[in-house]
Amino acid sequence: MGGSNGAAGKGLGGLILVLVAGVVALGYLLFKVFTSGSGVDFSRPTMTASAVNARIAQVGTEKVVEGGAPGTRSGQAVYESLCFSCHATGAQGAPKFEDVAAWSSRIAKGFDTLSKHAIEGFNAMPARGGGADLTDDEVKRAVAFMANKAGASFEEPKVASGAVAAADPATKGKEIYGQVCMACHATGVSGAPKPGDKAAWAPRIKDVDAMIANVTKNAKNAMPAKGGYQGSDEEFKAAALYMINQSK
Numbered sequence: 285m286g287g288s289n290g291a292a293g294k295g296l297g298g299l300i301l302v303l304v305a306g307v308v309a310l311g312y313l314l315f316k317v318f319t320s321g322s323g324v325d326f327s328r329p330t331m332t333a334s335a336v337n338a339r340i341a342q343v344g345t346e347k348v349v350e351g352g353a354p355g356t357r358s359g360q361a362v363y364e365s366l367c368f369s370c371h372a373t374g375a376q377g378a379p380k381f382e383d384v385a386a387w388s389s390r391i392a393k394g395f396d397t398l399s400k401h402a403i404e405g406f407n408a409m410p411a412r413g414g415g416a417d418l419t420d421d422e423v424k425r426a427v428a429f430m431a432n433k434a435g436a437s438f439e440e441p442k443v444a445s446g447a448v449a450a451a452d453p454a455t456k457g458k459e460i461y462g463q464v465c466m467a468c469h470a471t472g473v474s475g476a477p478k479p480g481d482k483a484a485w486a487p488r489i490k491d492v493d494a495m496i497a498n499v500t501k502n503a504k505n506a507m508p509a510k511g512g513y514q515g516s517d518e519e520f521k522a523a524a525l526y527m528i529n530q531s532k
C-alpha cells in the first residue's frame with residue numbers, strides 16, 4: 285500500500301476514509317448476497333426451467349418482459365419473466381405462487397381490485413411489478429394466471445385478434461424497406477419509384493397483386509427480382525406494400 289506518501293496528514297486521512305468506505309461497501313455486498321432471496325434457487329418446484337432462464341436474462345437486462353410483442357404477452361409469460369422475481373419466493377411478503385392460503389384472502393377481493401392493485405401498485409408491490417412497458421391487459425393476464433394457480437377461476441383478457449396480425453407485416457415491411465429497398469427507392473436511383481411519390485406509383489398499382497407477383501419472380505429494368513432481398517416472398521410483399529401504402 286503506497287499512494288499516501290505525499291501530504292502526510294491529509295493523505296492519511298483520505299486513505300482511512302477510502303478504507304472505511306471500502307469495508308462498509310464490501311460488508312453491505314456480502315450482506316445482500318447472503319440475505320436476498322434473489323439467488324437462483326433450482327430446488328424450488330415453482331421455478332420452471334424457463335422461469336430460471338428468464339431470471340438469468342433479467343439480471344443482465346433490467347425488467348425485460350419476454351414472450352412476444354408488447355400487448356400480446358400471456359399471463360404465464362409475464363409471470364415467468366417478471367412477477368415471479370418476488371412471487372415465486374414470497375419476497376417482501378408477496379403472496380407466493382401456488383400458495384392457496386396466501387392467495388385466498390386476495391382472491392376474495394375480486395379480479396378488478398386485484399388488477400387495479402397490480403397496475404397501480406399496492407404497498408411493497410410496485411406498479412405493474414416494475415414492468416413499465418406492460419399494458420393493463422398484460423398485467424391483468426398475469427394476475428389471472430397467478431390467482432388461478434391458487435384456486436381462482438378468473439379469465440385472462442384476450443389478445444385482440446386483429447392487433448398482432450395487422451401490425452406485424454407492416455412492421456416487418458418497414459424494417460426490410462430500411463435494410464434493402466431504401467438504397468434505391470429513397471432517392472429514386474435508376475428511376476425507382478419513391479415512397480410517397482403518387483405520380484410514380486399510380487400507373488404501377490392498378491393491379492397491385494400482379495405487379496408484386498411479377499417483380500417477386502422477375503427483374504424489371506434496374507429493379508432486381510425481389511429487389512435483391514433474400515427473405516421470403518411474403519416479406520418482400522410486405523416491404524412493397526409498405527412503400528405502396530404511403531403512395532396512394
Ligand code: HEC
Nearest residue numbers: 367370376377378390398401402407408409412413426427
Ligand atoms: C418487487 C417485488 C414484486 C414484483 C416484481 C411483483 N410483485 Fe406483486 N406483490 C408484491 C408484494 C410485496 C405484494 C404484497 C403487497 C401487500 O399485500 O402489502 C404483492 C401483491 C400482489 C397482488 C395482490 C394485491 C392485493 O390486493 O392483495 C397481486 C394481484 C400482484 N402482486 C400481482 C403482481 C403481478 C401481476 C406482477 C407482475 C406483473 C407482480 N405482482 C410483480 C411484490 C411484487
Ligand code: HEC
Nearest residue numbers: 464465468474475476488495504505506507511513523524
Ligand atoms: C438496386 C436498386 C433497387 C433495390 C435495392 C430495390 N428496388 Fe425496387 N425498383 C428499382 C427500380 C429502378 C424500379 C423501377 C423499375 C422500372 O419500372 O423500370 C423499381 C420498382 C419497384 C416496384 C414497382 C415494380 C413495377 O412493376 O412497376 C416495386 C413494387 C419495387 N420496386 C419494390 C421493391 C422492394 C419491396 C424492394 C426491397 C425489398 C426493392 N424494390 C428494392 C430499384 C430497386
